[in-house]
Amino acid sequence: MIIIFGVTEVNLPDDRHIVPLLRLWNARRGTAMITRRRSMPVEDLTPWIGHLAVLAPIGEELDFECRLFGSLLANSWKLDLTGRKLSALPEPLAKPLASVCRKCCRSAHPALIQYNPPADRADATAGRPRRP
Numbered sequence: 001m002i003i004i005f006g007v008t009e010v011n012l013p014d015d016r017h018i019v020p021l022l023r024l025w026n027a028r029r030g031t032a033m034i035t036r037r038r039s040m041p042v043e044d045l046t047p048w049i050g051h052l053a054v055l056a057p058i059g060e061e062l063d064f065e066c067r068l069f070g071s072l073l074a075n076s077w078k079l080d081l082t083g084r085k086l087s088a089l090p091e092p093l094a095k096p097l098a099s100v101c102r103k104c105c106r107s108a109h110p111a112l113i114q115y116n117p118p119a120d121r122a123d124a125t126a127g128r129p130r131r132p
Contacts, residue, residue, distance in 0.1 A: 002114040003100055006107065018112065021048050025110065034105075053081070055101050063087045064101045 004011060012018055024044065029035040045052065050072035055064040069081040081089070086098045100111050 003096075004112040005100075005103060006109045007112050008109065012112070017048070021045075022110070055086070055097075057101070057105055058085065064098060 007022060009019055009022060012022065025035050025040070028039045042049070048070075049068075050070040052068060052070045053066060053073060054068040056067050057064055064086045066081040066084050066086070074080040074082075086094055086101065088094075089097070097113075100113060104111050
């Protein structure tokens with residue numbers, strides 16, 4: 001798992017994919033700590049939606065719910081995490097992902113996580129059915 005905290009245009013390669021998303025996020029965020037959902041309609045995220053995981057804190061950031069787990073992520077992981085709590089995930093994912101989410105909630109910058117799931121996920125049937 002590779003994690004980049006404090007994501008900015010400076011520490012990301014301009015791959016013509018992630019940097020435009022970061023620019024959109026920053027433009028919609030303005031001077032606020034985070035981008036509000038109402039300021040970023042899902043239609044604006046169309047180019048990235050399959051690659052995104054959007055998590056929301058539950059309570060005092062003790063846990064997080066996966067509000068969106070993109071279809072490309074779900075297909076590659078053979079597991080759809082949409083609607084699931086991080087605390088319900090198997091290790092070694094639950095604790096590191098929750099830690100990343102807590103850190104992001106306390107900063108004004110998102111994190112970029114690159115994770116390649118094992119080719120054969122023993123717990124693949126534990127999730128929801130995959131979307132077509």
